[in-house]
Amino acid sequence: MSYEAINVTIDAANQVATITLNRPDKLNSFTRQMHGELAAALDEVVAAHARALVLTGAGRGFCAGQDLADLDFTPGAMTDLGDLIGEHFNPLIRRIQALPFPVIAAVNGTAAGAGANLALACDLVLAARSASFIQAFVKIGLVPDSGGTWFLPQRVGMARALGLAMTGEKLGAEKAETWGLIWQAVDDEALQSTAQNLAIQLAKQPTRALAAIKQAMRHGLSATLDEQLDLERDLQRELGASHDYAEGVRAFIEKRAPRFEGR
Structure with a gap:
């Protein structure tokens, strides 16, 4: 299958797949098209008998969450956010969590809103030292979704979870590692090779x-x-x-x- 909003590569020799969110001009923010392509790509990865998956972003960001330009703000016809989440974001998070092999997020830049929580839905999160995580929902009057209110308190505790969610402040990768939010912060130039090597290592495991x-x-x-x-x-x-x-x-x-x- 051909994709426009993502790229998919499968290293058959090592049984490692890589999905790259590929809307770099929009910081890889989500559209309905991207959701559809991601669902198809996950089917492809499973069908290819991959034993590890790397999820990353093209350009200078991992994912900026929902692309607001993809929503309808017409009075009387505004996009129902509950429907959007129920039809697209929740199935994606559930699917990633249920995949029968390890999923590694390689966070190469800003991970904001649903993009941050997409990363946290993965089994292991690597982040470039220049990367950051932002629970940006409060800045537009919303609550963290895509599992944010579940992942954050469990990983960093209620005090820090509330602080991140209520202020929308940026959390750098090194502090995210120290807090236990992610597995490891690595040098920017080593992120992708580190993620691939980890995926290859995990793909050789039972x-x-x-x-x-x-x-x-x-x-x-x-x-x-x-x-x-x-x-x-x-x-x-x-x-x-x-x-x-x-x-x-x-x-x-x-x-x-x-x-x-x-x-």
């Missing part, structure tokens, strides 16, 4: 186990200890019957590097 780790960690955010213990038991039973578990044990016994296949 993919089913990584998917189960994602599932278990997120389940634990709202589960009781008893519920979590039961889930761990069930996941371990399932993974204990997998090809990669058997390969990992054999490699350990034979004192060699395992050759995981993601099954």
Whole structure:
């Protein structure tokens, strides 16, 4: 499939896919077209049997959130933001969270509004040292969406989450790392290579186990200890019957590097 608002590349040898938001003149802000292309691209990545995905942006920004020019402000016919979120943003966030392999956000510049929360929906977030995260919603009289009110308190605590959301202040990448909002801040010139190398590393791991780790960690955010213990038991039973578990044990016994296949 051909795309206009995004670019998709698939490194078949390493089973790594990269999706680049590609509206650099608009800081890669979202339009309905971009949403449709992203949905199709995720289908393509899954169909290609990718075992890791990098999500990044073209130009000087990662994503500035919703492109307001794509909305209707005509009196009496204004875009219903609830419909927009329910039809486009929420399905995208849910899809990224549910992908059965690791997703890495490589934040190369400004990540604002829904763009910031799109990054936070990924499993691991790398950011260029010059990058920043802005919960810009309050500046136009809105509440953080695309999971922002869920991701922020869990990662940085309620005091910092409220501060970011209520002031709309810019949070630099290095402070975001210190606060635990992201995985790592890296030098600007090393961002893309670091993200690709991490994706290649993760793609060589037991993919089913990584998917189960994602599932278990997120389940634990709202589960009781008893519920979590039961889930761990069930996941371990399932993974204990997998090809990669058997390969990992054999490699350990034979004192060699395992050759995981993601099954």
